[in-house]
Amino acid sequence: MANKKKKRLVIRTIILSIMAIAVAYTLYASFTKDKHSKVTVGDKAPNFSLVDMNGDRHELSDYKGKGIFLNFWGTYCEPCKDEMPDMENQYKVYKDQGVEILAVNVGEPDYFIEKFLDKYPLSFPVLKDKNRDVRDVYNIYNLPATFLINPEGEIIKIEEGRLTEEKIAAMMESIKP
Known part of the structure; x- marks a missing residue:
């Protein structure tokens, strides 16, 4: 008992x-x-440090004074595949005008990213967010997602979904120093 x-x-x-x-x-x-509140237009862009496909480290704060086209993407994302060549075309136009593209791959193995880059060669930095930490800070749920950051480091626009080349050009024009 x-x-x-x-x-x-x-x-x-x-x-x-x-x-x-x-x-x-x-x-x-x-x-x-x-x-962990949502990042919105008007906020200072949260800083981050990520490694690119060559092993070089990129910190967002290193680009102060430039307009940043911050794009989150994945190799499996059909709209991402569609907009990457358009982003590359516009990068060639705007890179000498103080605008940078940082393409952040969200959580995929190097093998998949390399295969993607074989098919879509890009001249702007492709950064690896292996643990999805930056994705979480920016509260990204849908890909592609693009943040426009002005030269002062402020987010001036957030766009989810496929961008046309015309829209990319207008966005880059809006963040040109």
Whole structure:
């Protein structure tokens, strides 16, 4: 009889402990959600540091004074495949006018990125967000996603979905120093 009571006490203690942990986590998550608020137009672009396909490190803050066309993409994304050649064409026009493209691949292995670049050769930096940390900071859920950052480091436009070459040109014109 005493053994059954002891087992019941242990089980109740475990259940109460699990419930206490769940309540504590819920409170923690609700109090810290503002730290991960959505990046919006008018915000200073969150800084990041990523490695490109050549192993060179790129930090967003290194591009201060330039207009940044920050594009998040994936090799599996059909609209990304469509807009990459258009981005390359416009980069050739605007790179000498103070506009940079940073193409951030979201979480894919080098092999897939290399195969993509064999098919779509690009002259702008292709950065690897292996752990999706930058994607999370910028709250990216749909690809492609493009952030226009003016020379002062402020986000002036956020665009999700496929961009036409005309729209890319207009966007780059808007962030030209």
